[in-house]
Structure formats: C-alpha cells, structure tokens
Amino acid sequence: MTVERPLPSKEALRRFIEAAPGKVGKGEISRHFGLTSDQRPALRALLKDVLAEGGAMPAGRRGLAAPGKLPEMAVVEVFGTDPDGDPLARPLGWKAEQGAVPLIYMRPERAGQPALAPGERVLARLKPAGRGRYDGTTVKRIGSTPARLLGIFDDGRIKPVDRRHRAEWEVPAGEAGGAEPGELVLAEPLPGRPMGLRPARIIERLGRMGEPRSVSLLCIHVHGIPHVLPDAALAEATAARAVTPEGREDLRAIPLVTIDGEDARDFDDAVWAESVGDGWRLLIAIADVAHYVRPGSALNREAWLRGNSVYFPDRVVPMLPEALSNGWCSLKPGEDRGCLFAEVTLDAAGTKTGHRFGRGIMRSAARLTYEGFEAGEDPAGARDALLGAYAALQAARDRRGTLDLDLPERQVRLDGAGGVLAVEPRARLAAHRLVEEFMIAANVAAAEELERLGQPCMYRVHDRPSDEKLEGLRTFLATFDIALPPGDRVRPADFARVLERVRGTAEERLVNETLLRGQSQAAYAPDNIGHFGLALPRYAHFTSPIRRYADLLVHRALIRGLRLGPDGLTEEEAGRFPETGEHVTATERRAAAAERDAVERYLAAYMAHRIGDVFPAHISGVTRFGLFVTLEATGAAGIVPLASLPDDRWLQDLPRHALAGQRTGLRFALGQAVEVRLAEAVPRTGGLTFHLMQGVPARPRGARRR
Incomplete structure (x- = not known):
C-alpha cells in the first residue's frame, strides 16, 4: 500500500520553482515531493492558487517558472549592444506587472553569420547568468521589424535616420498623418507584403529636418531617451518650497562659490577652502536634492527612469524638472539653499586627515566661471585658498599615479538659428582640474563614510583592463x-x-x-572593486544628485546613516541596489551614445558643403572593412571604405592595429597622420565617407586643401 505524502506548502512549492534552472511541469513537482497520481487534482488546485498569488508564472504550454524567470527557449528582440559591441536583447511581450525586464547578453554568431542588429527578433536558447540576466544563443532568426522607426518623410517614403537601418519604407495613401515632405517623423510598421518596400504608418510629426533643435530631438527618439515629464512629477516640483534653517548647520557666513561653464544654468556644487596650520580645510556643498525628491514619489520614479541628464549642443534633457534643477536645487548667489556638505581636512602633502558630513543651509557668495577664475576673478576672496588646496590635492594625485589620458574633447558652437558656427577643442583649464579634485575628495569621503556607517553604497567602480x-x-x-x-x-x-x-x-x-x-568602462555597483583609473580603493558619486540618480542614492544613504532626516534610503531601495546599479550604468551609456550621435550629425551638416575638400587627419580605427579617420581641425570622424583603398590584398595586423597591402607595400596604422578627401556627408544619419590621398597618384581636379 502506497502511503501518500502531504502536499507541499505554497512556500515550499515557490522555493522549488525558484531554484529550478528553467521551467518545471507537474511531473517534476510530483517526483520531487513524492506525490501520487491520486494527488494530481489537489496539486492542480494548489498550483492554481500559487499562480493567482503571483508565486509562479506560466512557461510554455504546461510549464511553470518563477516570477521574472525566463524559459529555456524564448523569442527575444535585440535593442542595443554592450561596450564590446555584442548584442543585448529583451524578451518579447514582457509585461510591466512581471517585474524588471530581464537583460539578455546574446553570444556572438557563428563565423560567416551577419551580426544581430537592433530591432531583430530571434528564437534564443537562454541560460541564467545571475539575477535578472541571461546568456542567449540564437536558434533561429525570425525577423527584424522594429516596433517604431524614425526617418525623413519624402515622396511617399520614409528614409531612416539610424545608419544601422538602410531600407526605406513606403507610406500608403491615408497613412501620412498630415506629414509634409522633408519632415522628421515617427512611424510604426504595417502588415507587410512579400515584395517591394515595407509599409508604415506615420504616428507623430517631429518637425522639419534642419530646423533648430531637430538634431537633438532626432537623437532623443533614436536612443529612446525619456524627455516628457508627467503632470504628477511637474506638480510635485512646482509645489516645492525653500528649506528652513531648522535642523540644519548654518553655513551662510562661509563664502562658498560655484565654478561652472559660461553657459551653465544650474549650479549644484559649491566649494570653499582655508589654510589650517600646515594643511587645508575644504567644504564641498551639494544641493540637497533628497529633500525634494522622496522615495515613492512621482519625481523619484522619473529620476530613476532617466538615470541621468543628457547634454546636447542646443539643449539639456534634465533628470528632474527645471523648477528644481534651475530653481530650488540651483545654488544661486545670494539665495538661501539647502545642501549636504562634506568637510575634508588635508595635510600639507594633500593626504586626507579627516572628514565629516552634514546637512546645512548655505548662501553662495559668487557665481564664477572657469574662464573667469582662470583669468584671476575673485569677488569672494576665495581664489588663493582654493588654489592652495588644489595644489595639495594634485600632489597627492600625482603620487597615486592616476591614468590621465591626453585626448582632446571637442565642443560644437551653434548660432541663434541652430546652425554650426564652429567645432573647437574644449579648453582644459586649471579651474576645471581644481573643481574635479575637490569633487573627487568629497566622493572618496562619501564612500568611506558609508562603509564606516555600515550603510549600502552605490560605488563608482572601474575595473582593471581584462x-x-x-x-x-x-x-x-x-x-x-x-x-x-x-x-x-x-x-x-x-x-x-x-x-x-x-x-x-x-x-x-x-x-x-x-x-x-x-x-574597462566605469560602472555603478553596490559591490566595491575600486576605481582603477583614479587609483582609489573606494569611490562613490556624491557631487551631482540633480543630474545623476546614483548620487541621490548616496545622499539618501548618508542621511539614513547619520540620522539627518526622515527622507533617507529605504530598505526597499537598498534591496534593489544591484538592479539599480545596472540600470543607471545603462542609462549613462545611453546618454553618452546619444550625445556622441548628436555631435556626429551636427558635424555631418557642417561638412556637407565641403565635398571634395582635402583635410589633414589621423587614423582613429582599423577594421577588416576599412579605416576610421578623424579630422585634426574639427574632430569630425568618418570611414574610409576598404574598396576605396588602392587595389591590393589588404591584411589586418591586429596586434599593431594596422592594415598592410601585400603588393603596394602601403601600410596604414592607428594614429598615423594622413590626408583625406571628403567623398560623402549625410546629415540625416551623421555619416561621413572619406577617401585616402596616400597611394593616390594625383589629387582629384577641383579638390581644395583645408
């Protein structure tokens, strides 16, 4: 006689499903718990309850999986690439109530297979790779129809603005949505026909390409950057009011100053220093964003979603509404503002001897610019002490031996109509380095203080090279x-x-x-591995909570640990630190890609009337399909296709980052100075195509040297 074992509890059943590597069926559950066939009806009823309570989710026709867990095989859609260029995907049809969207790292395709492109859908075999992450292997390609497409409407067609999507789309009669030729439009695919151009319906008109601000608007849509704040978040920002001195340390008598760029509109950090014996005392005061952006609020949801502000040549997409970023969280001169501050003491050699954090109220003594400070402006009498403390910090940095790569950064200057006036190297002044060193000192102290307090820390980590x-x-x-x-x-x-x-x-x-x-690329994470580039064992971001969500979390953790108010870090937030770290790292890289994309499109528009001109350049990339070159004067970058090189058999020398011609003896290596002729400029995609002058017998007629 078979003795029936009792049915498992709901909790035991949930734990079994959670521990399973993939989906499970009733048979596996019965075998694991020793259930008989007579107990199947009771098991079905139990599973129904667990499903209804959200303890499991359907997987396949008859399987079950833990909430948020993917089955071994699923249809996924590629949406981007990781820092190494490998595709990233997400499961198709994922619903918000299922929780955070799992991230799938697609393994490289077999040799000879074209790489997966954004918008492409594949049936993938999935293997868990940590919480919320999977490794995916392509089983079958299904299609590459994007959910939305962005392009220029002209002659009944849409020409995509994303250089990864080359095919044009046809707009059937009645589906243009009132769009006019030359307009930038957002469209969605329609059920297609097997032959000819695929059809699409225009769902939003975004303005005429070439109009002021159209480039940044295009990049916002291409990269999926949230840019419209909901009414609830705007209402919370509008309702904000000034802080009161109660419960805060009064810093208003200390002549703190802000130092920012000429065109800065928000000032979220202020600095001050004084000599103390043989050393220095520094104050770094940061706008008290945590006072206004509380856990669970609409403002917090939007800040988390954006992750950071995004900066274009003509506009900023802020993480928070302007009522805060340019208002109550902007340390304007002569106005009382709430702040969190770090007080850091240094010895004569720049070594930190102590620190403390507090919540204060301050009044900026002056709004300085980098250029003005460099030129000697000193309305608050702060310059000499700031420079003295900076010299000590720089000496300590030199002793650490940090990685300081000398690569010029370019800035795009626009006229009033949004056209490109010039592309210039961005000045790197002592004032920039001063502010940077003060911020680093505060960031290090914040990480150390959170460790001392036993509080979670969202570290800024930078691993050593692989x-x-x-x-x-x-x-x-x-x-x-x-x-x-x-x-x-x-x-x-x-x-x-x-x-x-x-x-x-x-x-x-x-x-x-x-x-x-x-x-390696820097990232945010709650597990500390140090910051290789800065040669620091621990490092966090504390100094810009108005534009970086990671900094806001550090502020909240300090508030909780030091008992500075009721608006500190919650247990729920702390439990989500691993996922939040991955999320804000992804939003930071998305912002960087969008900012680069905007500069490339502006440069392509700037270069479009210079077709045929010859420019000095250097080789900035070497691949098997050609060379990438960067112009010396503007920093504009483009491709030299392999087919445009002199007729030869070209071999790629990977260790030396070079292409070598077997017959001609020509050799092109990374960093090499070259002359190039502009062959094509496409502002719609930001693409530039050049031809090398090396190996060419004579300069083409009409080509002008620049």
Missing part, C-alpha cells in the same frame, strides 16, 4: 620597446609612465588612443 586587453597592450607597446609589468600587477602608475615616455613624440597620439581602447 587579461586579454592587457596582453594586446603589451604586444602593441613592445613595438616601441616599452614593457608593462607581467601578470595582473599592472597599476595606473605604469600607464602614466608609458604616457610620460611618449610625450612629445610622433607616437604620443597613437599610444594615448590605444591605451584608452584597452581600458
């Missing part, structure tokens, strides 16, 4: 008789010595660019 990248760097540097320490003993100071050795030589740019490509 073993594979280090080996590539060693091989590359060996061609210049430069060696790196063996194994994993490489430190930022080793790279600093390499940069010093090549400074002023013909190889300086090449080495700088190659070392940059060999570094």
Whole structure:
C-alpha cells in the first residue's frame, strides 16, 4: 500500500520553482515531493492558487517558472549592444506587472553569420547568468521589424535616420498623418507584403529636418531617451518650497562659490577652502536634492527612469524638472539653499586627515566661471585658498599615479538659428582640474563614510583592463620597446609612465588612443572593486544628485546613516541596489551614445558643403572593412571604405592595429597622420565617407586643401 505524502506548502512549492534552472511541469513537482497520481487534482488546485498569488508564472504550454524567470527557449528582440559591441536583447511581450525586464547578453554568431542588429527578433536558447540576466544563443532568426522607426518623410517614403537601418519604407495613401515632405517623423510598421518596400504608418510629426533643435530631438527618439515629464512629477516640483534653517548647520557666513561653464544654468556644487596650520580645510556643498525628491514619489520614479541628464549642443534633457534643477536645487548667489556638505581636512602633502558630513543651509557668495577664475576673478576672496588646496590635492594625485589620458574633447558652437558656427577643442583649464579634485575628495569621503556607517553604497567602480586587453597592450607597446609589468600587477602608475615616455613624440597620439581602447568602462555597483583609473580603493558619486540618480542614492544613504532626516534610503531601495546599479550604468551609456550621435550629425551638416575638400587627419580605427579617420581641425570622424583603398590584398595586423597591402607595400596604422578627401556627408544619419590621398597618384581636379 502506497502511503501518500502531504502536499507541499505554497512556500515550499515557490522555493522549488525558484531554484529550478528553467521551467518545471507537474511531473517534476510530483517526483520531487513524492506525490501520487491520486494527488494530481489537489496539486492542480494548489498550483492554481500559487499562480493567482503571483508565486509562479506560466512557461510554455504546461510549464511553470518563477516570477521574472525566463524559459529555456524564448523569442527575444535585440535593442542595443554592450561596450564590446555584442548584442543585448529583451524578451518579447514582457509585461510591466512581471517585474524588471530581464537583460539578455546574446553570444556572438557563428563565423560567416551577419551580426544581430537592433530591432531583430530571434528564437534564443537562454541560460541564467545571475539575477535578472541571461546568456542567449540564437536558434533561429525570425525577423527584424522594429516596433517604431524614425526617418525623413519624402515622396511617399520614409528614409531612416539610424545608419544601422538602410531600407526605406513606403507610406500608403491615408497613412501620412498630415506629414509634409522633408519632415522628421515617427512611424510604426504595417502588415507587410512579400515584395517591394515595407509599409508604415506615420504616428507623430517631429518637425522639419534642419530646423533648430531637430538634431537633438532626432537623437532623443533614436536612443529612446525619456524627455516628457508627467503632470504628477511637474506638480510635485512646482509645489516645492525653500528649506528652513531648522535642523540644519548654518553655513551662510562661509563664502562658498560655484565654478561652472559660461553657459551653465544650474549650479549644484559649491566649494570653499582655508589654510589650517600646515594643511587645508575644504567644504564641498551639494544641493540637497533628497529633500525634494522622496522615495515613492512621482519625481523619484522619473529620476530613476532617466538615470541621468543628457547634454546636447542646443539643449539639456534634465533628470528632474527645471523648477528644481534651475530653481530650488540651483545654488544661486545670494539665495538661501539647502545642501549636504562634506568637510575634508588635508595635510600639507594633500593626504586626507579627516572628514565629516552634514546637512546645512548655505548662501553662495559668487557665481564664477572657469574662464573667469582662470583669468584671476575673485569677488569672494576665495581664489588663493582654493588654489592652495588644489595644489595639495594634485600632489597627492600625482603620487597615486592616476591614468590621465591626453585626448582632446571637442565642443560644437551653434548660432541663434541652430546652425554650426564652429567645432573647437574644449579648453582644459586649471579651474576645471581644481573643481574635479575637490569633487573627487568629497566622493572618496562619501564612500568611506558609508562603509564606516555600515550603510549600502552605490560605488563608482572601474575595473582593471581584462587579461586579454592587457596582453594586446603589451604586444602593441613592445613595438616601441616599452614593457608593462607581467601578470595582473599592472597599476595606473605604469600607464602614466608609458604616457610620460611618449610625450612629445610622433607616437604620443597613437599610444594615448590605444591605451584608452584597452581600458574597462566605469560602472555603478553596490559591490566595491575600486576605481582603477583614479587609483582609489573606494569611490562613490556624491557631487551631482540633480543630474545623476546614483548620487541621490548616496545622499539618501548618508542621511539614513547619520540620522539627518526622515527622507533617507529605504530598505526597499537598498534591496534593489544591484538592479539599480545596472540600470543607471545603462542609462549613462545611453546618454553618452546619444550625445556622441548628436555631435556626429551636427558635424555631418557642417561638412556637407565641403565635398571634395582635402583635410589633414589621423587614423582613429582599423577594421577588416576599412579605416576610421578623424579630422585634426574639427574632430569630425568618418570611414574610409576598404574598396576605396588602392587595389591590393589588404591584411589586418591586429596586434599593431594596422592594415598592410601585400603588393603596394602601403601600410596604414592607428594614429598615423594622413590626408583625406571628403567623398560623402549625410546629415540625416551623421555619416561621413572619406577617401585616402596616400597611394593616390594625383589629387582629384577641383579638390581644395583645408
């Protein structure tokens, strides 16, 4: 006689489903708990209750899986790429009530297979790779129809503005939505026909391409950046009022100053210093965003969604409404503002001897600009002490041996109509470095204080280069008789010595660019691995909560740990730190991609009337399908297709980042100075195509040197 075991409890059933590597069926559940066939009806009733309560979710025709867990096979849609260029995907049809969207890292395709592109859908085999993450392998390609497409409407067609999507779309009669030729439009695909152009319906008109602000608007849509704040968040920002001095340390007598760019509209950090004996006392005051943006509020939901502000040449997409970013959280001169502050003490050598944090009320003594400070402006009498403290901090930085790559940053200057006036190198002044060093000091202190308090910390982490990248760097540097320490003993100071050795030589740019490509990307995470580039064992972001959500979390954690108010970090937020770290890292990289994209499109528009001109440039990338070049004057970058090079058999030399011609003996390497002729400029996509003058017998007729 078979003795029936009791049915498992709902909790035991949930734990079993959670622990299973994939979906499970009633058979596996019965075997695991030793149930008989007579108990099947009772098991079905129990499973129905667990499903209704959200303890499990359907998977396939008859399987079950834990909430948020994906089955072993699923249809996924590619939406972007990771820092190494490998596709990222999400499950198709995921519903908001199922929780955070799982992130799927698609493994590289088989040799000879075209890479997966954004918008493409595949049946994938999935393998769990940590909480909310999966490794995916393509089983079958299904299609590549995007959910939305952005393009220029002209002659009944839509020409995509994303250079990854080349095919045009046809707009059937009655589906244009009133759009006029030349307008930038957002459209959705319609059920297609097997032959000819695929049909699409225009659902939103975004203005005429070439009009002021159209480039940034285009980039906002291409990269999916949230830019419209809901009424609830706007109402909360409008209802905000000034802080009162109660419960705050009064800093209004201290002449704190803000130092920002000429065109800055919000001022969220202020600095002050004084000499104390042989050392220095610093104050870094940061706008008290946590006072206005509370956990569970509409403002907080929007800030989390955006992750950070996005900066274009003609506009900013702020993380928070302007009533806060340009109002109550802007440290305007002569106005009382709430702040969180870090007080940092240094010895004469710049080594930190102590710190403390508090919640205060302050009144900025002056709004300074980088250029004005550099020129000697000193309305608050703060300049000498600030420079003295900066010199001490810089000395400490030099002793650490940080990685300081010398790569010029470009800025786009626009006229009143939104046209490009000039593209110039962005000045790197001592005032920039001063503010940067003060902010680093506060960020380090914040990480140390949260560890002392036993509070969660959202670290800013930067890993050492991977073993594979280090080996590539060693091989590359060996061609210049430069060696790196063996194994994993490489430190930022080793790279600093390499940069010093090549400074002023013909190889300086090449080495700088190659070392940059060999570094890991920085990220946000609750688990500390240190910051390799800054040579710091612990580092957080504390200094810009108005434009970075990670900083707001650090403020809340300090408020909770130091008992500075009721608006500190909640347990629920702390429990989501791993997912939030991944999310804000992704939004930061999305913002960086959109900002680069905007500059590229502005540059393409600027260059469009220079077709045929010849420019000095250098090679900034080497691939098997051609070269990437960057112009010296503007920083505009484009491709030299392999087909445009002199007729030869071209071989890629990976260790030396070069292409070598077997018959001609021509060789093109990363960093090499070249002359290029502009062959094509497409402002719609930001694409530039060049032809090399090296190996060409004569300059084409009419080509002008620039």
